[in-house]
Amino acid sequence: MEKEKLGGNSFIYPMPVTLLGTKHGDVANFMALGWLSRANGNPPLLVVGINKAHFTTQLIRENRAFSINYPTEGMIREVDYCGLVSGRREDKSQLFTVEYGELEQAPLIRECPLSLECKLYDIYEMPTHDLFVGEIIASYADKKILTDGKPDLAKLNPLLLTMPDNYYWTVKEKVGKAWDIGRELQK
Numbered sequence: 001m002e003k004e005k006l007g008g009n010s011f012i013y014p015m016p017v018t019l020l021g022t023k024h025g026d027v028a029n030f031m032a033l034g035w036l037s038r039a040n041g042n043p044p045l046l047v048v049g050i051n052k053a054h055f056t057t058q059l060i061r062e063n064r065a066f067s068i069n070y071p072t073e074g075m076i077r078e079v080d081y082c083g084l085v086s087g088r089r090e091d092k093s094q095l096f097t098v099e100y101g102e103l104e105q106a107p108l109i110r111e112c113p114l115s116l117e118c119k120l121y122d123i124y125e126m127p128t129h130d131l132f133v134g135e136i137i138a139s140y141a142d143k144k145i146l147t148d149g150k151p152d153l154a155k156l157n158p159l160l161l162t163m164p165d166n167y168y169w170t171v172k173e174k175v176g177k178a179w180d181i182g183r184e185l186q187k
């Protein structure tokens with residue numbers, strides 16, 4: 001094989017950049033989160049991988065709920081800050097306008113054009129991280145990011161993340177319709 005063999009410590013390319021919201025008493029806490037994936041169709045489940053040492057890990061276990069908020073490119077500094085400092089030492093709630101949907105324990109960020117509210121569904125313990133499975137019970141979008149009632153990535157302008165070089169990216173362009181363009185190869 002001509003390919004360069006890399007080590008096993010490889011990542012998913014690209015990762016979404018989101019802000020995971022939890023509550024500490026009355027105070028909202030937000031951490032930057034890249035390790036996020038949809039995990040089931042019905043019920044709609046997602047999974048997040050969070051280091052056991054983070055304050056967020058303790059808060060999700062206590063509250064059994066959390067939110068996922070999609071920041072835009074313009075929020076890059078606030079997002080990075082939420083990934084640099086812990087809610088154990090700093091009140092990160094002051095960075096954003098906090099609002100709520102159905103779950104008191106899942107603070108949503110007004111400035112993020114798309115937010116998901118999740119009830120804790122299950123926990124899987126890995127050696128360094130806990131995998132929290134959340135059931136998405138509602139999502140909220142600014143009208144201006146919707147096309148035909150669905151989130152439109154071009155309008156959302158989300159941030160993406162690559163590791164291990166640790167860079168933020170934006171999305172370039174749509175290039176084809178999924179579950180469709182491959183039909184051109186069907187006999």
Ligand SMILES: Cc1cc2nc3c(=O)[nH]c(=O)nc-3n(C[C@H](O)[C@H](O)[C@H](O)COP(=O)(O)O)c2cc1C
Pocket residue numbers: 017029030031032033034035036049050051053054055056057079080082083084085086087088161
């Ligand atoms: C862009 C970015 C993405 C991150 N993604 C994750 C992640 O997916 N899982 C994780 O455990 N930590 C991740 N972190 C680190 C946490 O956000 C960081 O340790 C944060 O301070 C934890 O906050 P807390 O102690 O208030 O929970 C990320 C950091 C950055 C900058």
